Amino acid sequence: MEPLDVDLEEGEIELPAEPMHLNMGPAHPAMHGTVRIVLELSGETIVKGDVQVGYLHRGFEKMCERGTWAQVFPYVDRLNYVSPMLNNVGYALAVEKMCGIVVPERCQWYRMALGELARISDHLTCTGAIAMELGAFTPFLWYVKAREMVWDILEEETGARLTHSFGRIGGMAHPPTPAFKDLCRTALPQILAIVEEGERMLVKNRIFLDRLENVGPISGADATAMGWTGPCLRASGVAYDVRKAHPYLKYDEVDFEVPVGTRGDTLDRFLVRLGEIRQSKRIIEQAVERMADDGPVDCDDPRVVLPPKDDVYTTIEATIQHFKLVMEGAKVPKGECYSYTEAGNGELGYYLVSDGTGTPYRVRIRPPCFQITGGLSRLIEGRMLSDIVPTFGSLNMIGGECDH
Amino acid sequence: MSQLVLDKLRARFGASVLETHSDFGDDTAVVSPDVWRAVGEFLRRDPALDFDLPVDLCGVDYPDREPRMEVVLHLYSVSRRHRVRVKARVGDAEMDGAELDSLVSIWPGLNWLEREVFDMSGVRFRGHPDLRRILMYPEFEGHPLQKTYPAQRTQPLVPYRTEEEAGLPLEKQAPFGPDEGMPFGRRPLPPPRAEDG
Secondary structure, eight states: OOOTTSOGGGOOOOOOOOOEEEEEOSSOGGGTTTOEEEEEEETTEEEEEEEEOOTTOOOHHHHHTTSOSGGGHHHHHTTSTTSHHHHHHHHHHHHHHHHTOOOOHHHHHHHHHHHHHHHHHHHHHHHHHHHHHTTOHHHHHHHHHHHHHHHHHHHHHHSOSSOOOOEETTEESSOOOTTHHHHHHHHHHHHHHHHHHHHHHHHTOHHHHHHHTTSSOOOHHHHHHTTOOHHHHHHTTOOOOHHHHSOOTTTTTSOOOOOOOSSOSHHHHHHHHHHHHHHHHHHHHHHHHHSOSSSOSSOOOTTTSOOOHHHHHHOHHHHHHHHHHHHTOOOOOSEEEEEEEEETTEEEEEEEEEOSSSSOSEEEEEOHHHHHHHTHHHHHTTSBGGGHHHHHHHHTOOHHHHTO | OOSHHHHHHHHHHGGGEEEEEOGGGOOEEEEOGGGHHHHHHHHHHOTTTOOOEEEEEEEEEOTTSSSOEEEEEEEEOTTTOOEEEEEEEEOOTTOTTOEEEOOTTTOTTHHHHHHHHHHHHOOEEETOTTOOOSSSOTTOOSOTTSTTSOTTOOOOOOOOOOHHHHTSOGGGOOSSOTTTTOGGGGSOOOOOOGGGO
């Protein structure tokens, strides 16, 4: 109520208007651990949002310059910890590109199948987390149950649930287990059934749709100029998928589609991810079908691949080779190269500089999340505070990758 | 890969393109730092090139060379499906003169990447709208991805703000300062928009 004795004709009343600052994160439950957004609010509308990252910075690139090329594998596991296999394979392909190595066909199919399993787990985590943060806890639990099935397969294959460190330069740590194909064939229909059940719960739910539809839209041209890749870019209608545009491994021989959105809003990003789970299932089925039951997995290049253990213990040549590979590391030819693969969130690139020794001169990772998170502030400015949660969730920012 | 991009760059910029190579199939051009922005404009605007996706920007340090810091830009064209790597070398042994023009106005996605290169490698970008550290904290000393930065080096602790500095009793201090990490916090608010009434 205004006091009655103020003469309104003389001029407008100047109320002191100070922006309200709100600190969201880095310990906010919806901030996925490690992001802080400093918000300037006018009422509940966001005037400015300053996204700050770096809370999970661990000096990945500096650490890589201290060990051998092969010792980078455990580090890349910990970049994107929901789909470490894709990072492993991406790094292995980058080093193999520099060494001029092509791994045997069986290994290529194996890498594809494992990578797509990791992609399913990545998308399940992201889509489930969006639902959970909007209050729909049940689909999240179902999706985590489905993710557990993926991880069971990966555990059977690699021995570890999360940080596999399974990639090797010129091959994989182990050949596929005899049960691998059956495990995939059994688990995939079950996973897809869970995905569809959760999808039915969510995409016909008015409340859920209202929170996602037309929230945080971005046009294809804007998303491209921001450097976005992956599902977030495809949701805006740009059908750029490294697997289709520049096929690596055997992606040119399998039959799959690239789901593309139209409006580029949060709902599209959500639906594109669900669509990709189905495509990944198709790819795994074809890969498992075409992968040979026996044959070599590692290439036979003694410059990079460890000799068989039996030989190491019985012959001097293999002992020396093993010793040199472990102590000095595989020598990677001098030069620089950029290699890129499609990870769960988009183009995962490695820019490697070698000075010809067993230690990387420079390992630069191009994490897809970094630029996607860089575009967050323009998505939320001018919108309501509560829109941050679904918008941020749909970008699937992974702290380890974004903060290097 | 096609040589088209490198040919066009050489034709347009002549001697400012210092060297080119296509090792491992990656087309690479090293350009002089003073044409950095012009090269960016050209790569973005030329319809036959149309590099619309800024892929990556990073710094590679060669302390034995002069200039020592190599800034590497990777670009991709979604419509043409080709890539290029453009590099510029800046900075002397003490990192003096390690400056480049900012390309944020051409590709907004380079905003965070240029901040990261500044933070990690110590290259300054002229005309960047908001050049501050991104992965490290403001009090961090040095640039960790320079080869001269020892990997084991520890950083001094950042002291707490005192009551005098904050101008408030300790229990009334906000958990973050009004302009902490926010260069816009110091400026007055923009005028209210029409629909706010």
